[in-house]
Amino acid sequence: MGSRAPHLLALAALCSSVHGNDLPLSMESFIRVVQRIEGRDPGPSPLTVVRSLRGVAYQGDTFVEYFLGDSDSFPSGKDEAPMWDPTLSEFIHLTVRHRVTGQAREEGVVLGSDGTTVALGSLLLGIEAGLVAGAGESVSGLYSLTIARNLGLSFLRSQDSQILGPDGCWDNVTFPTVFTLSGPPSLATDALINGGMDGVLLGKYLSTHALHDLKLSTVLRDYYGPHPGGAPEGPRLVSFQRRGNFRQLVNGLVLQELILGSLATLQRLGKAENTAGAAALEDVVKGGVQEFVHRYLECPAIIPRCQWGARPYRGSPTQLKLPLAFMYIHHTSTPRQPCLSFPQCTADMRAMQRFHQDVRHWDDIGYSFVAGSDGYIYEGRGWRWRGAHTRGNNSRGYGIAFIGNYTGTLPARRSLELIRESLASCGVTGGQLTRNFTWHGHRQLVNTTCPGGALYLEIKSWKQFRSRDQAARHH
Numbered sequence: 408m409g410s411r412a413p414h415l416l417a418l419a420a421l422c423s424s425v426h427g428n429d430l431p432l433s434m435e436s437f438i439r440v441v442q443r444i445e446g447r448d449p450g451p452s453p454l455t456v457v458r459s460l461r462g463v464a465y466q467g468d469t470f471v472e473y474f475l476g477d478s479d480s481f482p483s484g485k486d487e488a489p490m491w492d493p494t495l496s497e498f499i500h501l502t503v504r505h506r507v508t509g510q511a512r513e514e515g516v517v518l519g520s521d522g523t524t525v526a527l528g529s530l531l532l533g534i535e536a537g538l539v540a541g542a543g544e545s546v547s548g549l550y551s552l553t554i555a556r557n558l559g560l561s562f563l564r565s566q567d568s569q570i571l572g573p574d575g576c577w578d579n580v581t582f583p584t585v586f587t588l589s590g591p592p593s594l595a596t597d598a599l600i601n602g603g604m605d606g607v608l609l610g611k612y613l614s615t616h617a618l619h620d621l622k623l624s625t626v627l628r629d630y631y632g633p634h635p636g637g638a639p640e641g642p643r644l645v646s647f648q649r650r651g652n653f654r655q656l657v658n659g660l661v662l663q664e665l666i667l668g669s670l671a672t673l674q675r676l677g678k679a680e681n682t683a684g685a686a687a688l689e690d691v692v693k694g695g696v697q698e699f700v701h702r703y704l705e706c707p708a709i710i711p712r713c714q715w716g717a718r719p720y721r722g723s724p725t726q727l728k729l730p731l732a733f734m735y736i737h738h739t740s741t742p743r744q745p746c747l748s749f750p751q752c753t754a755d756m757r758a759m760q761r762f763h764q765d766v767r768h769w770d771d772i773g774y775s776f777v778a779g780s781d782g783y784i785y786e787g788r789g790w791r792w793r794g795a796h797t798r799g800n801n802s803r804g805y806g807i808a809f810i811g812n813y814t815g816t817l818p819a820r821r822s823l824e825l826i827r828e829s830l831a832s833c834g835v836t837g838g839q840l841t842r843n844f845t846w847h848g849h850r851q852l853v854n855t856t857c858p859g860g861a862l863y864l865e866i867k868s869w870k871q872f873r874s875r876d877q878a879a880r881h882h
């Protein structure tokens with residue numbers, strides 16, 4: 408890229424207020440850098456921008472070039488490669504080129520304003536594929552480029568190691584600089600999967616909405632937020648709905664075919680050896696897809712403890728005897744307001760944990776899981792450890808709290824659905840909940856008004872709600 412010096416000076420002026428070395432590794436700073444690269448009207452087109460970023464992320468990757476062509480060839484003569492200020496180079500390399508170093512540090516990823524981590528390379532390939540198709544050329548390989556290759560290679564490599572994940576933890580979520588994986592890495596980490604799903608979703612969108620005067624930075628900001636005033640309701644193309652939106656596009660069978668197709672292409676290009684026979688390969692992929700569907704499509708994304716700044720558990724936790732048969736619904740009452748953003752929800756989680764540990768003298772935050780109104784569930788004690796939520800019955804069920812006071816109003820519709828649909832079916836297929844588990848309000852077991860009149864009325868309409876009378880008849 409160094410040979411295209413003329414643009415450098417023009418952009419250097421624009422970039423002078425952004426110094427790559429001081430930037431946090433967040434989606435927000437990446438979007439700002441893209442904005443700088445796009446410059447003022449008429450700047451380079453989105454296709455030009457993503458193609459030159461690909462030159463950094465996937466230099467010499469024949470699989471990528473098989474679908475998208477050479478990253479040095481630009482759509483038209485007038486629209487040549489944009490250049491960026493050298494102070495941005497380090498930031499761009501660190502955020503778009505994916506690798507996992509020896510210390511389980513994952514690079515090529517950024518923290519989104521919704522609290523999830525995204526591999527930018529996979530995202531940008533999906534956007535490029537979509538833009539090429541939107542520009543009238545046919546493109547194949549949207550899934551292969553973004554997610555199917557990574558999943559296929561991960562399934563093939565892992566005999567006894569991890570086939571998917573893990574998630575990880577940022578050193579500091581207000582100023583993220585280092586992302587450390589929370590377990591042995593697979594070739595399909597959570598960040599690669601998030602970036603891959605987003606790449607498919609945005610690629611599909613861009614392939615059918617060839618917008619005029621479209622800027623890449625605008626597309627990214629609409630998708631990733633932050634969304635001031637809270638996350639939008641309803642079905643939308645936004646990051647916190649990636650799993651639901653992705654689920655609309657593929658099922659296990661389709662995904663299996665896509666992955667087998669990607670592996671066949673890799674093999675044709677001489678990039679993958681298939682030592683196993685075709686039937687064995689299909690079995691490996693089928694098994695991997697099953698696991699993928701469970702973990703990433705059936706289960707909701709759960710923000711792990713490290714991401715909300717949890718203190719350690721005090722003492723030694725008690726392991727639950729699984730599966731459990733009850734889900735106990737709570738509202739937090741304090742905090743009274745629903746939380747609408749990652750910073751607000753994580754602050755609420757920390758405040759509740761402080762209160763439970765320091766004032767109540769419990770070992771940890773009491774709840775098993777907590778639902779924010781930002782589109783996410785937050786990990787409390789999780790699936791394995793006994794909580795402190797429903798006196799007398801803590802070993803028998805999970806305590807699920809909605810942040811807010813639901814005496815007179817209801818939580819956001821999507822938060823209710825996340826718990827009622829996603830978390831519950833995740834627990835059932837994951838073996839933590841019995842198939843015939845039942846929902847209960849905290850007030851059915853303890854003398855309390857929790858979970859608030861309005862929320863209690865709501866859960867009474869849920870299919871597996873069980874009233875006290877019904878429960879008594881069974882015991």
Ligand SMILES: *[C@@H]1O[C@H](CO)[C@@H](O)[C@H](O)[C@H]1NC(C)=O
Binds near residue numbers: 581
């Ligand atoms: C995270 O970074 C911010 C901004 O630099 C700083 O104010 C804060 O103290 C840091 N937090 C931790 C836990 O280090």
Ligand SMILES: *[C@@H]1O[C@H](CO)[C@@H](O)[C@H](O)[C@H]1NC(C)=O
Binds near residue numbers: 800804882
């Ligand atoms: C609560 O615990 C009691 C035993 O103490 C048990 O009989 C009952 O089934 C439990 N009820 C629910 C709804 O979990």
Ligand SMILES: *[C@@H]1O[C@H](CO)[C@@H](O)[C@H](O)[C@H]1NC(C)=O
Binds near residue numbers: 740741813815816
């Ligand atoms: C919760 O809201 C109700 C009214 O809807 C109010 O009476 C009650 O005081 C509130 N509780 C708290 C802890 O703020």
Ligand SMILES: *[C@@H]1O[C@H](CO)[C@@H](O)[C@H](O)[C@H]1NC(C)=O
Binds near residue numbers: 841
């Ligand atoms: C749930 O199903 C199991 C067997 O699958 C049965 O033993 C148990 O009694 C059932 N529980 C309820 C509450 O119906």
Ligand SMILES: *[C@@H]1O[C@H](CO)[C@@H](O)[C@H](O)[C@H]1NC(C)=O
Binds near residue numbers: 854855
């Ligand atoms: C339930 O709690 C309320 C208020 O804390 C109290 O007045 C009432 O006597 C309690 N009822 C029982 C059955 O303990």
